Amino acid sequence: MYGLVNKAIQDMVCSRFGEETWKQIKHKAEVDVDVFLSMEGYPDDITHKLVKAASVILSLSPKQIMQAFGEFWVQYTAQEGYGEMLDMSGDTLPEFLENLDNLHARVGVSFPKLQPPSFECTDMEENSLSLHYRSDREGLTPMVIGLIKGLGTRFDTEVHITQTQNRDEGAEHDEFLVIYKPN
Numbered sequence: 001m002y003g004l005v006n007k008a009i010q011d012m013v014c015s016r017f018g019e020e021t022w023k024q025i026k027h028k029a030e031v032d033v034d035v036f037l038s039m040e041g042y043p044d045d046i047t048h049k050l051v052k053a054a055s056v057i058l059s060l061s062p063k064q065i066m067q068a069f070g071e072f073w074v075q076y077t078a079q080e081g082y083g084e085m086l087d088m089s090g091d092t093l094p095e096f097l098e099n100l101d102n103l104h105a106r107v108g109v110s111f112p113k114l115q116p117p118s119f120e121c122t123d124m125e126e127n128s129l130s131l132h133y134r135s136d137r138e139g140l141t142p143m144v145i146g147l148i149k150g151l152g153t154r155f156d157t158e159v160h161i162t163q164t165q166n167r168d169e170g171a172e173h174d175e176f177l178v179i180y181k182p183n
């Protein structure tokens with residue numbers, strides 16, 4: 001994962017719980033990276049260890065941490081210089097989700113170490129769609145649920161997410177029924 005992801009985790013923890021808590025989490029995770037460089041590639045394991053340690057220190061489940069991080073990521077990337085890129089990717093939640101693979105392709109042109117997941121929308125109705133999430137990475141499904149919630153906030157749209165297929169239960173990929181209602 002690019003360092004931007006670990007930097008975002010650090011920012012979320014520091015802004016909500018303070019520097020001291022972040023230091024405890026890094027210590028517990030045995031991650032002795034002083035400063036995460038946004039454009040540096042880091043082993044995914046560092047991200048997983050930070051989430052696991054944050055879960056212990058904050059007494060929240062890893063699922064809760066990852067969901068909160070998914071929500072945080074949308075606003076974080078918008079304020080960390082990717083706002084225009086997000087704006088170009090759609091004016092509504094369904095439009096953005098349909099353009100997500102293009103967004104990743106654009107980022108990947110400049111940053112070849114990117115290993116983006118793939119998102120596909122099917123069964124698009126007035127207020128609902130099925131979102132298919134495919135990734136080489138394991139265990140980030142709760143983050144995707146948080147990302148969709150974060151998009152609901154970004155587009156001032158009420159969103160309800162139900163997971164309809166689960167890779168951990170043998171499905172080929174995760175699938176979600178996303179019901180949305182612009183406010």
Ligand SMILES: O=C(O)CCCCN(CCc1ccccc1OCc1ccc(-c2ccc(Oc3ccccc3)cc2)cc1)Cc1ccc(C(=O)O)cc1
Pocket residue numbers: 001002003004005038039040074077082100103104107111113114115116117134135136137140143147148151
């Ligand atoms: O891998 C998985 O199975 C799940 C990962 C979900 C994380 N993605 C979230 C995608 C997303 C979903 C909903 C709404 C917004 C989303 O992201 C928008 C986005 C996507 C990528 C970036 C990005 C930009 C630069 C990056 O790397 C840098 C950073 C600074 C300088 C140089 C390169 C890395 C990611 C920024 C915003 C973004 C992403 C972040 C990092 C990577 C990667 O390092 O491979 C791949 C994808």
